[in-house]
Structure formats: structure tokens, C-alpha cells
Amino acid sequence: MNAQKRMRVPFLRSIRGKMATSFTLVIVFIIIMVLGFVAIILVVGDGSRLGTTGYVNDVVSALRIQSYYYQDANGYSPERLQEMIEYISQQGYLVMPSGSWINTDKARLVHGTEFFVIDKNKMVVASTTQTPGYIVGEAYKPLESNEYEESNIDFLLDIRRSSEPVSFSRLNGAIEILVPLGGYSDEIDYPVWELSYIVGFTVEPAPRFSIVPFLQYLPFVLAIVVLIIVVVTPLGVIFGLIAGRGLTKRISNLAVASEQLAQGNFEAIPLDRSRDEIGQLNRQMRSMSQNLQTLMQSQQQLAAIEERNRLARELHDTVKQQNFATQMQIRAAQNLIATDPASVSARLNEAENLLRSSQDELAVIIRQLRPAQLEDRGLADTLRQTIRSWCNQTQIPVQVNITGERRIPLEQEQALLRVAQEALSNVARHSRASMVWFGLDYGPNELTMTISDNGVGFGRKPRGGMGLQNMQERIESLGGWFGTSSAPGQGTQVVVRLPLTGLG
Missing domain, CATH: 3.30.450 (Beta-Lactamase)
Incomplete structure (x- = not known):
């Protein structure tokens, strides 16, 4: 119910409102262009008056x-x-x-x-x-x-x-x-x-030649334009209401389902049998939901409490973040479908790619509980790719500074990657920032990672989430140090220091 309430927007900001407005403006523009073209033909054709x-x-x-x-x-x-x-x-x-x-x-x-x-x-x-x-x-x-x-x-x-x-x-x-x-x-x-x-x-x-003689016709032209707008606007509204009704319902269902999915409700995705991009996205989400349910069932069968806790952290740091990114893409598609259909397709494709990535990540978690890309590319390249993808999803620029880049033990790379993903997710959800600074310094004996933003900040440690606790547990389990600093209106900084051990 809360998700449905949040989906309610004023008519002019809704898909139907935007489609109606777009249709009206396009038709008015076309008619005005045709009238202008006819006027030019008349002027050029009647050269005896010029x-x-x-x-x-x-x-x-x-x-x-x-x-x-x-x-x-x-x-x-x-x-x-x-x-x-x-x-x-x-x-x-x-x-x-x-x-x-x-x-x-x-x-x-x-x-x-x-x-x-x-x-x-x-x-x-x-x-x-x-x-x-x-x-x-x-x-x-x-x-x-x-x-x-x-x-x-x-x-x-x-x-x-x-x-x-x-x-x-x-x-x-x-x-x-x-x-x-x-x-x-x-x-x-x-x-x-x-x-x-x-x-x-x-x-x-x-x-x-001067345009002054033609100004005498300006009142007539303006009257024609006003008449066109008065006639075309009701048609645009009717078109928007009819054409946008189905799209609004389908995208709203997906948006609500993605929020429910992010909260752990894997049965909330309705079936959409259409063959367009929205239908494909729906099937990808249902497939991901089934994989998530399988993973959760496997988690319940784990005997060791330590393994259950570890699996919970993996789910939080991977699937939830990618679901959140998918939700952002769907909402972006909902806002752009009337004004920029080409961008909608790109947004939906990005969401589909995120869903595929989530499926791959889930499969890896089930098999090995570690991200496969770290084995091949290393931490630095994986972080660069992660940050680029995050920037495309959130439209928030990130200044990246990585020094002394080299490979470190896979367990340490995995922990740092998850902390960086969680920190960036918190920035997108809570900070309202317009700029982020990311630093990764490979020292001789210690690695330091900092993530800072210029957002709203907070006065005391936030309650109700596992994010900061998970990050701290990951780093401390490897003998490292995790800290945050923030103040209202001063942004937030996350600092990680990790001793580099096991290097050959």
C-alpha cells in the first residue's frame, strides 16, 4: 500500500500527462511548421511583391x-x-x-x-x-x-x-x-x-528588404496559433489518457514489485506475457525472484550460524544493491517514456543488464559466495567498473584516485569491494549528494580506502539498517579498522584501513 501511494503523482507529471502534453506540443509544432512552410512558399512564389x-x-x-x-x-x-x-x-x-x-x-x-x-x-x-x-x-x-x-x-x-x-x-x-x-x-x-x-x-x-511590413499579419498568425492550441489540446489529453493508461499500469506494477523485492517479498512480481521491453524485464525479475528464493532456502539449511551470517551479508551487499539500481532504472524509464522514448529503451536495457548481473552474482554466491570478476580483473579495475555503472545509474559524478595499484589476497579484495558497494548505495539512497570522492591507496603495509560525499550528512549513527554494521564486521574480521565521520550539512566520509597480509 505504501509503494502504491508513492506512485501517485500529479497528472502533468504522470506518464499519461506527459504523453498528452507531448502529443499536443508535437501536433501544434507540426501544424505551425506546415503553416510557416506554406507562408514561405506563398512569399517565395509571389516574388512580384518583393x-x-x-x-x-x-x-x-x-x-x-x-x-x-x-x-x-x-x-x-x-x-x-x-x-x-x-x-x-x-x-x-x-x-x-x-x-x-x-x-x-x-x-x-x-x-x-x-x-x-x-x-x-x-x-x-x-x-x-x-x-x-x-x-x-x-x-x-x-x-x-x-x-x-x-x-x-x-x-x-x-x-x-x-x-x-x-x-x-x-x-x-x-x-x-x-x-x-x-x-x-x-x-x-x-x-x-x-x-x-x-x-x-x-x-x-x-x-x-525588411520584416517590418510582415508584422501587420502578426495578430492574425497569433490568433490562428491560439485556435490550433485550443482545438488540439483536448485531443492530446484524450490521446494521453487512452495511450498511457496501459503503460502506466504495467510500469507501476513493476515499480511496486521492485520495492517489494528489495524488501524481501519474492512473490510480489505479477506475470506480464507481452513481448516488448517491459515484458522482458518482467520475466527477468521473476527469474531473479525464483533464484533468490532458492538461495534463501539454501541459507535456511545451513547448519553453522557463522555461515548463515556470512550468507546474509553477501545477499545484502550484492542482490539488494543491484535491485535498488534496477528500481532506479525502472523509475527513470517511467519518467522518460513520454518525453524521450529512445532513452526509455536504454534505461530498460540497463535494468535488464542489471538483472542479468544479479542472476550471475546469485549463481556465483550459491557456488562460491564470492564475486567472479575479482579473480580475473582485480580490485582496482572492478571498482572502476562498479563506479562507472553507479554513476550512470545515479547521475552523480565521482572523482576517483587510485595509487599504488596491485593485487592483494582475494578475501581482502572481496571485503573492500562489498564495503565500497554498500557505501555508494548509502550515498545514492540517503545523502542527496551532488559529488563523491573515492580514494584507494595501496601503501607498503596498509591499504586505505576513503569514500566522501557533499550530501546532507547525519548527526549520529543511523539506526535500522545492516549496512554500517556489515561493513564494520567485514573489515574487523580481517584485522582492519572501519570508521565514519559526518555532520548535518557537511557530508559523510567512510574510511577503511586494512593491513596487507599474505603478499608474496
Whole structure:
């Protein structure tokens, strides 16, 4: 019951809550990305509204909007066109149309350039200059420096039935624009646009690209995003509740069973017949539970009290620590399954590896009651591997310092390994430390091992556990010395001194 109560967490921190949140965020992100991609396609695809081309098109639109105010019942007249270009020339600019993607609200005329209107007979009908060739009532004749202007005017007069403007850049960067003005006629079966006049003028270069014009659409975009979130969030919650229900139950059962297993209840593991990682982990735990029961039955049959005590120490120092590590991996998987499924698989694989290691350790204990890796690798390498594995499980860094490394009698190596495992287990369970320091010094006649942390510490020797007692008994049975020092808020230090005997 206590384990089940501890498993209850707020919805947003639960697997279902995290899956719902993840689903919602992913869907919202995808929709926003799609909208952004569509917007980019529209902007890039409609290049006529950007750069110099967009600038020229907006200037032409501004002129035509202005010209509508100077039409009469019969269309355009030279007198009204003269009024228009004089007004624009005195104003010095054309007002850009609303909704423009160009970062300016005015297209300024270049001072000292010609602003004129010619008819389809190339007669100047309106002008703001007295430059020869641009005088009202005379035939249009451009300056020698304006050779492109005449060729473009001839082009517009030749096609006549196109309202598309023509523009070109001058040497100083200014842009000269020629805008056809006209109307629709009924000379054939359907209305056809026909040129009446051409308006020529020069404006300053297009301004540099800026994001400012696009900010006008920001409220609309934000409204769309809010609407998407409002619609998608309930779907995400429903998905999380449905998809996470089964996973939550299965992982919660494993977590509760691992706690019961750590407390010695070997019948608490439910059967999970699925073939996924959780099912495999369940079967490994059940197999380990059966091995543990076999070991405990063997222990009860031991006649000698000394052997029973020794077996109890071995079980505490191996199986319990690895069960605790397995429990941590399962809890980590439970917390990560919604946000990082790839990491969940790694956590479950690590838990499975720990279970296999526990099974191997149990088999060795049953046969020899000593860790096999010490025979092959020695104490120093085994401790390094143990510490690396502990760091991966707890995410607590350890600074390791081993000096004078060499082999010592197997019984001493085994005792030191178990003390180190128990001390690290205590750090993970009780200290709340963020850093651990491990030292192993092989002296000429004495070996010293220290394990220190920067955790919460304690004011007096803790009660209710076998850990410190087991460590002290192990070391003292070999003629060594075991001690601890700690204070609240000052961390804890475990020190072991062991005489090196039996060395050849």
C-alpha cells in the first residue's frame, strides 16, 4: 500500500500527462511548421511583391489609383493628366498602396527628372519640365542619355493592348517607370484594353528588404496559433489518457514489485506475457525472484550460524544493491517514456543488464559466495567498473584516485569491494549528494580506502539498517579498522584501513 501511494503523482507529471502534453506540443509544432512552410512558399512564389519588382509594381499601382481621381466621363484628358502630374510633382512622392510588402509608405520622385505624358502618336500632352523633347504640344524626343526610354516607349506603342508597365534602372540607381493608361473598347466581340497614354517618371531606388511590413499579419498568425492550441489540446489529453493508461499500469506494477523485492517479498512480481521491453524485464525479475528464493532456502539449511551470517551479508551487499539500481532504472524509464522514448529503451536495457548481473552474482554466491570478476580483473579495475555503472545509474559524478595499484589476497579484495558497494548505495539512497570522492591507496603495509560525499550528512549513527554494521564486521574480521565521520550539512566520509597480509 505504501509503494502504491508513492506512485501517485500529479497528472502533468504522470506518464499519461506527459504523453498528452507531448502529443499536443508535437501536433501544434507540426501544424505551425506546415503553416510557416506554406507562408514561405506563398512569399517565395509571389516574388512580384518583393524586391525591386514588387517595389515597381506597388509604385505603378499607386499611380493608377491616383489617376482614377482625374478621370471624367470620357476617360482621361490631357488637361486632367496635367493636373495629376503637377500635383504629384509638387508633392514629391507617390503614396504606396496599403498591404504593401515593401518597407516604405512613399515612393519619392527623383528631383530634376522628367515627369511627362505622351499619347499614342508620341505627342507630349502633359509635362512638368521645359526640357526640349518634353514640352507640351511638341513631338516627344528624348535626350541622348535616355536611349532606353524611347525604345521602351516604342515597345509599349507597338503592342498597345497590354497594360503591363516597363521599368529600367538608370546609372545612378534610380528607376524610370513607363505606365500605360487606357481603357476597354468594344471594337470586337469582347472588351479589349487599349492604350491611350503613357506616363513616364523616375523614382528613387527600392528600399532594402525588411520584416517590418510582415508584422501587420502578426495578430492574425497569433490568433490562428491560439485556435490550433485550443482545438488540439483536448485531443492530446484524450490521446494521453487512452495511450498511457496501459503503460502506466504495467510500469507501476513493476515499480511496486521492485520495492517489494528489495524488501524481501519474492512473490510480489505479477506475470506480464507481452513481448516488448517491459515484458522482458518482467520475466527477468521473476527469474531473479525464483533464484533468490532458492538461495534463501539454501541459507535456511545451513547448519553453522557463522555461515548463515556470512550468507546474509553477501545477499545484502550484492542482490539488494543491484535491485535498488534496477528500481532506479525502472523509475527513470517511467519518467522518460513520454518525453524521450529512445532513452526509455536504454534505461530498460540497463535494468535488464542489471538483472542479468544479479542472476550471475546469485549463481556465483550459491557456488562460491564470492564475486567472479575479482579473480580475473582485480580490485582496482572492478571498482572502476562498479563506479562507472553507479554513476550512470545515479547521475552523480565521482572523482576517483587510485595509487599504488596491485593485487592483494582475494578475501581482502572481496571485503573492500562489498564495503565500497554498500557505501555508494548509502550515498545514492540517503545523502542527496551532488559529488563523491573515492580514494584507494595501496601503501607498503596498509591499504586505505576513503569514500566522501557533499550530501546532507547525519548527526549520529543511523539506526535500522545492516549496512554500517556489515561493513564494520567485514573489515574487523580481517584485522582492519572501519570508521565514519559526518555532520548535518557537511557530508559523510567512510574510511577503511586494512593491513596487507599474505603478499608474496
